[in-house]
Amino acid sequence: MSRKSLLPLMAPAWLCLALPAWSQNLPEGKGKEIAAAKCMSCHALEARVGNGYTAEGWATAVRMMTNHGVPLSKEEVATLTPYLAKNYPEKNKVAAVVVPGPFKVSMKIWQAATPGSRPHDPLAARDASLWYTGQMANVLGRVDPKTGKVKEYPLKTAHSGPHGLVEDSDGNIWYTGNTGALIGKLDPKTGAVTEYPMPDPQAKDPHTLIFDKAGILWFTVQNANRIGRLDPKSGEIKLLTPPTPKSRPYG
Numbered sequence: 001m002s003r004k005s006l007l008p009l010m011a012p013a014w015l016c017l018a019l020p021a022w023s024q025n026l027p028e029g030k031g032k033e034i035a036a037a038k039c040m041s042c043h044a045l046e047a048r049v050g051n052g053y054t055a056e057g058w059a060t061a062v063r064m065m066t067n068h069g070v071p072l073s074k075e076e077v078a079t080l081t082p083y084l085a086k087n088y089p090e091k092n093k094v095a096a097v098v099v100p101g102p103f104k105v106s107m108k109i110w111q112a113a114t115p116g117s118r119p120h121d122p123l124a125a126r127d128a129s130l131w132y133t134g135q136m137a138n139v140l141g142r143v144d145p146k147t148g149k150v151k152e153y154p155l156k157t158a159h160s161g162p163h164g165l166v167e168d169s170d171g172n173i174w175y176t177g178n179t180g181a182l183i184g185k186l187d188p189k190t191g192a193v194t195e196y197p198m199p200d201p202q203a204k205d206p207h208t209l210i211f212d213k214a215g216i217l218w219f220t221v222q223n224a225n226r227i228g229r230l231d232p233k234s235g236e237i238k239l240l241t242p243p244t245p246k247s248r249p250y251g
Contacts, residue, residue: 026045026087027087029083029086029087030079030083031079031080031082031083031084032083034072034076034079034080034083035080035083035084038065038070038071038072038076038080039065039080039084049084049088051090051091051093052088052089052090052091053084053085053088053089053090054085054089054090055081055082055085057090058081058084058085058088059081059085059115060115060116061084061116062077062080062081062084062116063115063116064116064117064118064136065116065136066116067114067116067117067118067136067137067138068135068136068159069158069159108145110130110143110148110150111150112132112134112141112150113139113141113150113151113152114134114137114139114152116136116137117134117135117136117137117139117141117152118134118135118136118137119132119133119134119135119141120132120133120134120135120162120163121133121163121164121165121175122165123165123166123167123173125167125171125173126167126171127171128145128146129142129143129144129145130142130143130145131143131165131167131173132165133162133163133164133165133175134152134162135161135162135163135178137152138154138155138157138158138159138160138161138162139152139153139154139155139162140152140153140155140162140165140173140175140186141153142188153186153188153191153193155177155184155186155193156184156193156195157177157180157182157195159179159180160177160178160179160180160182160184161177161178161179161180162175162176162177162178162184163175163176163177163178163206163207163208164176164178164207164208164209164219166209166210166211166217168185168211168215168232169215171188171189172185172186172187172188173185173186173188174186174209174217175209176206176207176208176209176219177195177206178205178206178207179204179205181197181198181201181203181204181205181206182195182196182197182198182206183195183196183198183206183209183217183219183228183230183237184196185232196230196235196237198221198228198237198239199237199239200224200226200239202224202226203221203224203226203228203239204221204223204224205221205222205223205224206219206220206221206228207219207220207221207222207249207250207251208220208250208251215232215233216229216230216231216232217229217230217231217232218230220249220250220251221239221249222248222249222250223248225241225242225245225246225247225248225249226239226240226241226242226249227239227240227241227242227249228240
């Protein structure tokens, strides 16, 4: 039998050899196999548990995974969540220190419409509304501080990873599709989303954006080491490469 014909037969064997390495550090119990197969497909679970979570916190974390496309059935979620909560409970936190002095702090919290959406990149718009990116749910969220109403706007490309927000002079909300290789524009009046894909396949992760005085949108493409320029009138995108390799432009 030729070496080429052996490869398809050997692939499953290699996979079986690799599986124990993924799960050898996981605690025993119902749910271990699911954690090894699903929670470690993108990163090592041990590196992500940190200080652990409460049962409610793990439920939110698992929802965040499913929102982002991890294939978990309802039955697997029901098994995996208590497994994680039992084996990676929330650890004790450092006690707070009271700072002497005339300090007064006021804080208000609004619940995001989709649990596990991972609200990110808040923006205060000119109409006093608050905006955020629901990175793991592929939505943009708007909070009305006066009424407390939270509204989500679904985006066009699935799992685009909305990141970074900026408002233009017409009240449109622009964002980067950090995992979708695009720049997006949301019209809050209609909910319409316009997308501008990257012209270079290497520019996969547009990150942070800002308008200049002339109304031109500039943005970074972190891992691709690019600076981008988008003309909203024409939709044209130009990408520039910084002189320093792997400089990872951020904000």
